[in-house]
Amino acid sequence: MLSSFFFLAAAEDGADAGKAIALALGIGLGSLGAGIGIGNIFGSMIQAVARQPELRGELTGIQWLGFALTEAVVFYGLIGGLLAYVLV
């Protein structure tokens, strides 16, 4: 099922190759968005701490919450891609 998922360079089946390209493109575009989002979060955090260093402790929790929520978006893409790869 999932077996030949990883190293499709050797795949001779055109459909499989197409699926692999779609999966890679999907994850790539997904991580593009998440990358921008995570950069935004840490950038804002740096600014906030630079302005008010005493708030650092309180902000850290919110920062990691935002980080994980944003980062998860890539993995939704990954799981969606895997599902599409296996099922279609």
Next chain:
Amino acid sequence: MKRLLSALLLAALVLPTSALAAEPATKEDKGAFISEEWELHEWVPIHLGPLNLSINKAVAYLLLGALCSCLIGILLMRVKLGRGPTRRQAVGETIYEVAQVQVAEQGLPTKAIGRWFPYVATLMIFIWTVNMLGFIPLPLSDEKVTIAGVELPTLAIFAATSTLSVTLALALMTFVFTHVEGIRANGAWRYFKSWIPEVPKVMLPLIIPLEILGQFMRLISLSVRLYANMLAGHMLILTFVGLIIVLENVFLAIVAVPAAALFYLFEVVIVVSIQAYIFAALSAIYIGSAIEPEH
């Protein structure tokens, strides 16, 4: 010197993953050993009618995780409190403070902390333990290796939280508790009414299905977030180490092993703790928002 030693130790920890690779059967299926890591074979078959309660790799990891989190609780929290805190007490208090200040007080209203703090703190410690066990090579795999005539399971890294059923069960608990607690605190009618925001009446047929769907999307996002994070982390490590075997080139190890070690470090240092924290914090926020809806 110390750094060199720790780097070597890390490499020694990561390297056993390459031992997972069985001889690839056919040319096309060279990468198969990676996905085979997530195939669960029944060790002790237990079938109750249609229910399959067999003990497999993930169940063994879960049991071990439960045992370890109990031990963490007993060893770190049941210490004799004293004037000069020992290191054990300090670590225990740090964990307690994170659970209290960062998780419980952020999401739960003050009146509900007493009831729901144990739940979210348990979630945090349990998920952290299971995640962490997933990055320690343990002899709990399906493959066997013969050493001096004794057949032993190979060392492997596998996290129980990288199977969807485990995270879905955890998320279902939060889901059920959220609604039970919401109904108990507000009454059924007021609680379900609080789901729907104040919008013009024309919009209601559109908004109501969306809001109900949104409640179920929480279930999916909560479980898939943890599942996919752990799955992707393990896959990355296994893929990098597995590249050596797939491409049949030993010199690839110069690049692949440090890359795998880097991902290993990233997962262990950041992802494991963040995911445990996020799961507990979001559970607290969901339960808290059900107890005290915004309007």
